[in-house]
Structures are given as structure tokens and as C-alpha cells.
Amino acid sequence: MGSDYFEARLNAKNSMVQLNLDSLRLEAEMFYDDSDYSYKGFSCDYSLAQYFCKSIADEIGKEPVIFSDVEKYCAFTPLPVENYYHCVDSSGISITTNVFPGKTGYCDGKTFVCPAKSTSITSEELKKIGEAEFRKELNGFFMKVGELSFQIWIGKKDNLPYKFTFEKSVDINKFNSKENGEITVKINAEFSEYGKPIKIEIPENAMGLDEIFKEEIDKMEKQESFYRDYQRKSDMNRLQSIMENHFVSNHSKYFQSKSMPTEIEEITIYKEIGQGPCSSYKWISNFENSQKYCAWACLESGKFYIVSQSGTRFEANYQPAAFNQCEKSSSPAASELMPSESISEGKGGFFSQEASIGKIIQRLFKK
Known part of the structure; x- marks a missing residue:
């Protein structure tokens, strides 16, 4: 029990450090927008980055290393597992590696890139290590x-x-x-008096070791869940920023796709980080409409984080089935669109909007 507990705690510490560093990517983009499109000066002193830097310091004893220039930035931190590191940079890289990111040619203040993807290890591999x-x-x-x-x-x-x-x-x-x-x-x-009855009174509100460990592990799991949801929101906000930039630079047209894009103008779109209620991020096809888009992430909190055109972003109790449901002002109430019925899979993995809307109308008429 004790060994399992400490191993679980080490794995949780690794995950929290990784998620906190990944969360800095969103703050870097916000800093970039607020600083006339420059990363220069982005550091742990930036107000929106302080929380995540402190959270990393709480786990490993020091803040992450951040280097930034006008057009690029990179950040890395050692992990609780000795000789392993987590690194992110402005190209979209997020990597766990055993190559020191601060060595010459990587994230050293003159260059701003993480080690090559070929050196990456998975979360499962890190757990075993x-x-x-x-x-x-x-x-x-x-x-x-x-x-x-x-x-x-x-x-x-x-x-x-x-x-x-x-x-x-x-x-x-x-x-x-x-x-x-x-x-x-x-x-x-x-030891003596074998066979004689012994009355042991358990103190009031006493907790066994199993209960103590369970409470601690549950707490860590909730923290991990919170950080994973934050990362999902960060990924959606980043996608939104990429879409809006595309709109500005492409004659007022959004990037069009039938399914969740994996890349936009050579910029990688992050995938769902895993361990959540949905295996992937969601997208309503805008292949025939260059003026709208809608994407969302399923959160472990039970809600859905939705982003759409013109900077709209919000949490909802439903998954949208049409573009108008991605606009906060016209979003249906949770009673009108339940998560389990909000969306259905059509052929080829695309969403069948008519079926979902039909169910909503049927319920409204029944009331």
C-alpha cells in the first residue's frame, strides 16, 4: 500500500508539472497579443504566468526556465523523475524528454526550440521510469x-x-x-494474556491508513483533473487565436474543414490530451461557410468549453449541434439540450445536426 501510494504521488507530481508548463503556452499567446505581437519579456513575472510558475516551484523547488524574443519563446523545467524534462516552445511543441533543453542549440536564450520530437517519451513510459x-x-x-x-x-x-x-x-x-x-x-x-478478550475503543473521527491515503490520492486526482481541463481550454483558446489570425490574413475568411483540423498554415493543432470524457476535440463542419466555425472540448467537470467566431468562448452544459448554439447569446438551456442527446455521429464521423435538433423540438412540444 505504501509503495503504491508513493509511486502514485510521484506520477501525480510529474503530471502536474507537465500540465502547468503546458498551461504557460496560452499565457504566452496572451502576452504576445498584449505586447504588440511580441514575446519579448515573457517570463514568470507576467501576472497571468505567476500562478503556473509558482505551482511548478511548489512541486520541484524552482520556477521553470523561460527565454523569449520578439518572435519566439521557449520554456522548460526538470521533472520530479531525475534527468527528465518537459519543454514547450512557440512552434507548438510540448515534449517530455531526457535531453537537457537548455543545452546549446535548443532553449538557451539564443535559440528558442525544444529538443527534437524523436527524443520524446510518452506519459506511460515516464510513469514506468x-x-x-x-x-x-x-x-x-x-x-x-x-x-x-x-x-x-x-x-x-x-x-x-x-x-x-x-x-x-x-x-x-x-x-x-x-x-x-x-x-x-x-x-x-x-505479549501475554492470549485468549482473553480485549476491548479496543476506536477514537472518535479516527481514520485508518487506507482512508488517509485515499483522501490524499483523491485530492491529487482532482488537481490533475483541474489542470487537464485548464489545458483543454488553453488548446481551444489557442485554436481560436489561430482561426482569427487566419481570418485577418485571408481576406476575411476562416479556415474551412469538414472535421477538426490537425494543422492550419503549418501550425499544429493540439490533440485531446486524454483521460477525459471525449477521445478528441470536436468540430462542426464549416466546409460550406467561411464566415463561421465552432470547436469545443469535453471537460472532466461535466461541462463543455466552446469557442467560435469573433472571439466567443464559454462553458456550457451541452455539446452544440449547430453554429447558432456556439454563440453564447443564443445557446439553448441545459434542459433543452442534454449532453447525452446533444449530438450524434453521422457517416464518416461527421455530426448529424438534424437528428439532434429534431430531438430538441420533440421535447419542447411534449412540455
């Missing part, structure tokens, strides 16, 4: 402690234990070279 490292450190701890021995007295007739003694002295210098001395642990326990 972290678990192996934890076990290695645990073994190292017991190697420093040294041999453990104890004595136990067992009754000849009943084979029951009657006495247990343990004593161990450990040299502190083995764990901290700046400290000297010994720590001694002694245990002397005696």
Missing part, C-alpha cells in the same frame, strides 16, 4: 540502513510470540554528508 526510479531509491535507502536483525521469543507449547526486540543504529552521514552522528531505533515488545 518513475516507478523504477522509486524502487531503486527505496533499495538504495535500505542499502544505506544496512542489515536489519531482530529477536523473537516463541512459546514451545503454543508457538505464540511472547517477546520481540529490535535495535538498529544508522549513521546520518550516509544520508546527508553535511551531518554527523547516529540515529538509534529500539523496540522492546512483550
